Amino acid sequence: GQQLNQSPQSMFIQEGEDVSMNCTSSSIFNTWLWYKQEPGEGPVLLIALYKAGELTSNGRLTAQFGITRKDSFLNISASIPSDVGIYFCAGPLTQGGSEKLVFGKGTKLTVNP
Amino acid sequence: NAGVTQTPKFQVLKTGQSMTLQCAQDMNHEYMSWYRQDPGMGLRLIHYSVGAGITDQGEVPNGYNVSRSTTEDFPLRLLSAAPSQTSVYFCASSYQGLAGVDEQFFGPGTRLTVL
DSSP states (O other): OOEEEEOEEEEETTTOOOOHHHHHHHHOOOEEEEEEEEEOOOOOOEEOSTTTTOOOEEETEEEEEEETTEEEEEEESSEEEEEEEEEEEEEEEEEETTEEEEEOOEEEEEEEE | OOOOOOOOOOEEETTOEEEEEEESSSSOOSSSEEEEEEETTEEEEEEEEEEEEEEESSSOOHHHHHHHSSBBBOOOSSOOOGGGGOOEEEEEEEESSSSSSSSSEOOOOOOEEEO
């Protein structure tokens, strides 16, 4: 089954507000990835994190790799309407000797102008 | 570069029909994978391949077959479609074959309905 728990499932915010979402797992991850999926499109990578405690920014987006390596956080500052979409966390999981990318169920963000 | 391309964009099948979802990439990526996306379920891995001639099962492989005869192409076959396979299917690829190290590039998706 899926290994990553994302919360919240959905968010409805006003333009200009800040957004926080997180992803947790019972397994340790060595890499955390955050993707955004816009309606009708495939996911696109926003931020990649490779080291526990790492804090990385991409414009108004900031993501952190949790110290325990079992969680990660994504913040969006001063949201705008084009931030609408589903945000997924993902990480590589080694099972049966090979590495696969597993995804959380996503946080659906709606921004009201 | 076209990136990752998928055909068709939309497909309607009747229960029991077979079809192949096509996926191609022109980035010389070793790693390719297929996911299905259902409401509230995120992206679940169906099958993946770390290089030509090598495939392996993901989280939800039942009812699907894959092959990887070339680096560029990774088709997904439904041998006998079932309504439970109604979903949006995404193909993805990455360079080094290690999912966590490299960015996975996703195609635009195929929306499949099985009646």
